[in-house]
Amino acid sequence: MMIDHIAIWVEDLEKMREFYCKYFDGVSNQKYENKIKGFESYFISFDGATRIELMKRKDIEERIYKEILGLAHLAFKVGSKEKVNELTEIFRKDGYKIIGEPRTTGDGYYESVILDPEGNRIELVG
Structure with missing residues (x-):
């Protein structure tokens, strides 16, 4: 088995896409949009199999800036x-x-x- 992708909720989808493509030679797919759910995402591929999915949804806004359990x-x-x-x-x-x-x-x-x-x-x- 292998990890296919890791997903990250983001505030600024375009800025984050640019960051991972520019500095880590990522290659982005075209933006996926679900207008009903207010959801947008990009998959960023790197040299290897694991990808990052950058996701944005209008109702997810709060960010916790302290150490927490999890990723x-x-x-x-x-x-x-x-x-x-x-x-x-x-x-x-x-x-x-x-x-x-x-x-x-x-x-x-x-x-x-x-x-x-x-x-x-x-x-x-x-």
Whole structure:
């Protein structure tokens, strides 16, 4: 078995689509819309099988900005320590918040942690 996709409720569907396509070489499908439910979504595909589904619905508005049980972060394997460092600096230059500077973790990963445009934690893993 394998994970097909991970879904994320978003506030700004177009901004989030642009972010994941621009920085992670994602490829988006065409927008799906269900006007009756007020639902819109994109699937973003990456080099590999797992996709992200970005979803927006008019009646889902509240965001909790504290640690909660459930999905904690998304991790993107970028290929090397150098690429982690390079991408971290690109995100910093482009105004994204770096919440974990590049480092080797206790379990042996070389990573940094950034926030996407809506505050979701993204790990860049070498």
